[in-house]
Amino acid sequence: MKVSGKVHKYGDNVDTDVIIPARYLNTADHKELASHCMEDIDTEFVNKVRDGDIMVAKSNFGCGSSREHAPIAIKASGISCVIAKTFARIFYRNSINIGLPIIECPEAAEGIQDGDNVEIDFDTGIITDKTTGKTYQGNPFPEFIKNIINKNGLLNSLKG
Amino acid sequence: MGMTMTQKVLAAHAGQECVKAGDLIMARLDMVLGNDITSPVAINEFDKAGFSGVFDKTKISMVMDHFAPNKDIKAATQCKQCRDFCNKYDVLNFYDVGDMGVEHALLPEKGLVKPGDCVIGADSHTCTYGALGAFSTGVGSTDMAAGMATGKAWFKVPAALKFNITGSLNKYVSGKDVILHIIGMIGVDGALYKSMEFMGDGLKNLTMEDRLCMANMAIEAGAKNGIFAVDDVTLEYVKERVTDEFTYYTADDDAEYEAVYDINLSDIKPTVSFPHLPENAKTFDEIGDVNIDQVVIGSCTNGRIEDMRAAAEILKGKKVAKGVRCIVIPATQKVYLQSMEEGLLKIFIDAGCAVSTPTCGPCLGGHMGILAKGERAVATTNRNFVGRMGHPESEVYLASPYVAAASAVTGKISQPSEIM
Numbered sequence: 001m002k003v004s005g006k007v008h009k010y011g012d013n014v015d016t017d018v019i020i021p022a023r024y025l026n027t028a029d030h031k032e033l034a035s036h037c038m039e040d041i042d043t044e045f046v047n048k049v050r051d052g053d054i055m056v057a058k059s060n061f062g063c064g065s066s067r068e069h070a071p072i073a074i075k076a077s078g079i080s081c082v083i084a085k086t087f088a089r090i091f092y093r094n095s096i097n098i099g100l101p102i103i104e105c106p107e108a109a110e111g112i113q114d115g116d117n118v119e120i121d122f123d124t125g126i127i128t129d130k131t132t133g134k135t136y137q138g139n140p141f142p143e144f145i146k147n148i149i150n151k152n153g154l155l156n157s158l159k160g
Numbered sequence: 161m162g163m164t165m166t167q168k169v170l171a172a173h174a175g176q177e178c179v180k181a182g183d184l185i186m187a188r189l190d191m192v193l194g195n196d197i198t199s200p201v202a203i204n205e206f207d208k209a210g211f212s213g214v215f216d217k218t219k220i221s222m223v224m225d226h227f228a229p230n231k232d233i234k235a236a237t238q239c240k241q242c243r244d245f246c247n248k249y250d251v252l253n254f255y256d257v258g259d260m261g262v263e264h265a266l267l268p269e270k271g272l273v274k275p276g277d278c279v280i281g282a283d284s285h286t287c288t289y290g291a292l293g294a295f296s297t298g299v300g301s302t303d304m305a306a307g308m309a310t311g312k313a314w315f316k317v318p319a320a321l322k323f324n325i326t327g328s329l330n331k332y333v334s335g336k337d338v339i340l341h342i343i344g345m346i347g348v349d350g351a352l353y354k355s356m357e358f359m360g361d362g363l364k365n366l367t368m369e370d371r372l373c374m375a376n377m378a379i380e381a382g383a384k385n386g387i388f389a390v391d392d393v394t395l396e397y398v399k400e401r402v403t404d405e406f407t408y409y410t411a412d413d414d415a416e417y418e419a420v421y422d423i424n425l426s427d428i429k430p431t432v433s434f435p436h437l438p439e440n441a442k443t444f445d446e447i448g449d450v451n452i453d454q455v456v457i458g459s460c461t462n463g464r465i466e467d468m469r470a471a472a473e474i475l476k477g478k479k480v481a482k483g484v485r486c487i488v489i490p491a492t493q494k495v496y497l498q499s500m501e502e503g504l505l506k507i508f509i510d511a512g513c514a515v516s517t518p519t520c521g522p523c524l525g526g527h528m529g530i531l532a533k534g535e536r537a538v539a540t541t542n543r544n545f546v547g548r549m550g551h552p553e554s555e556v557y558l559a560s561p562y563v564a565a566a567s568a569v570t571g572k573i574s575q576p577s578e579i580m
Contacts, residue, residue, distance in 0.1 A: 013348055013349070013437060015543075015545045015546075017524075017525075017543070017545040017546065017547060017548050018545065018546050018547065021525065021547050022197075022226075022524040022525050022526055022548075023525055023526070025197045025226070025227075025526075026197075026227055026231070026232060026234035026235045026238060027234055027238075028200050028201045028204060028238075040546050040547040040552040041546065041552075059349055060348060060349040060352065060382060063348060063349070063382060064284065064379075064543060064545060065283075065284050065524070065543075066198065066281075066282055066283055066284040066286075066298040066299060066300055067197065067198065067300075068198065068201050068282075068300035068301040068302060069197075069201065071300075072201075086349065086352060088349075088352070088382060089352065089353050089382070089384055090284055090298050090299060090300060090379075093299060093300060093303065094299075094300035094301075094302065094303075097300060097302035097303060098300075098302060144184070144314075153302065154302050154303070154306055155205050155206075155208070155209040155302060155305060155306060156209070158209070158306060158309075158310070159209060159210075
């Protein structure tokens with residue numbers, strides 16, 4: 001499976017409070033959450049994001065609160081994959097559990113720039129920056145996580 | 161090869177003799193927790209998956225604390241959804257306005273978590289219960305839904321960092337200063353995916369409140385969990401609270417640690433974490449005049465009785481500075497009542513503080529003390545991210561109840577020795 005889109009790039013320690021501020025957590029509605037995604041660090045994100053776009057960030061992406069609303073807001077805003085140097089562990093787990101693909105790849109997180117067009121092959125873990133022509137090798141998911149993603153989330157995978 | 165405390169708890173709950181860092185395991189859960197923000201997402205998933213019941217009605221806790229007492233119609237609707245779910249499935253540990261408290265202060269107080277337990281909670285500060293010698297970690301709502309249905313969760317067994325604690329704390333220094341110092345030292349991702357294991361002969365000089373506060377903020381170093389060796393202080397704390405039997409675990413002598421840090425409590429000074437990351441820890445020789453608009457004393461980090469006593473010790477007979485709003489929030493009904501009986505609430509109110517019923521409220525910028533653009537707060541809470549307590553251009557400074565109370569009196573970030 002492949003996805004491709006335009007990159008929205010951020011820095012280190014992007015926390016879940018800026019991904020979706022707590023003042024909007026009085027709802028679990030995916031579209032409403034998406035309408036405030038990244039609001040406190042990038043007010044333009046919701047206007048410029050298109051279906052299939054890719055988010056790239058540096059270290060410790062998604063640190064802070066366990067709110068699943070954060071990966072939900074990112075996924076519902078149309079983002080098809082998040083690439084970072086490292087992810088905070090609860091965010092990593094939540095993303096897999098709701099079926100938002102995320103890949104740790106320090107080289108890609110460093111090399112890819114805002115606005116680049118990027119393609120990701122989930123089967124091989126290969127990330128291609130079509131703007132610069134560079135490729136990067138991300139870690140493909142282990143089998144049990146592939147199973148969760150293929151079944152579109154943990155609960156679907158539990159149903160067998 | 162030997163196992164750490166965390167690894168032993170996980171091995172026991174996975175039914176395995178031995179686990180090592182990196183192993184993927186399926187573990188049995190002793191408690192599954194959610195609050196009024198994370199539970200509705202879990203309930204939606206639970207219903208969508210078509211589960212017909214919960215795995216054990218005594219091993220699920222739902223606490224209405226974040227936007228409760230309901231701050232608006234949407235918050236009220238979310239609490240109602242939790243209430244209806246708990247009624248439908250006869251979930252016994254449902255805590256609503258009137259008997260609720262901030263979840264991570266409430267569960268240990270009620271004896272719902274115990275040494276050696278394996279606990280997940282849809283709240284990142286679930287790591288608090290490591291103070292009791294439990295493996296306890298924050299997860300998302302989907303994990304909570306699966307946990308409520310199956311009583312199990314998958315984990316990757318974490319590698320460990322060891323914190324060897326020696327010495328004893330100086331006056332007006334608390335567990336909060338210790339953990340802010342540690343996060344300042346290793347960074348907000350210094351313990352990423354790992355467990356933080358606290359042991360050593362200085363542990364006996366840390367109260368249960370100190371330990372709960374320190375374990376609470378393990379997540380702010382990126383840790384999967386924090387865990388304290390069980391000792392007489394732990395056993396004394398659980399004796400009057402926990403009725404079930406429990407087994408606790410000690411680390412093997414040959415357990416493997418990725419790093420060992422020696423922390424001498426006697427060296428720790430009052431510490432403040434500057435915006436916008438908990439790792440921006442400074443001591444007072446690095447802090448100039450920083451004027452403030454608000455002080456918040458409370459939360460799952462520092463809303464326990466010892467924290468209330470610390471704040472009252474500083475505020476007794478003094479007044480909150482003109483132009484500063486000081487909000488005190490005892491974390492549970494029991495702490496609230498005890499604060500009243502001990503005369504602490506009178507001290508707070510005489511000093512000009514607002515005292516509130518338990519709620520997470522301002523800590524996450526929900527309600528009960530939101531900051532305007534450009535305002536600054538000293539808070540005993542756990543996060544100082546951009547916009548955490550209100551406007552994206554407001555600022556939160558993390559500190560102990562001693563420092564927060566002293567700052568309320570002077571109107572700028574201050575240590576207790578400046579006014580005592």
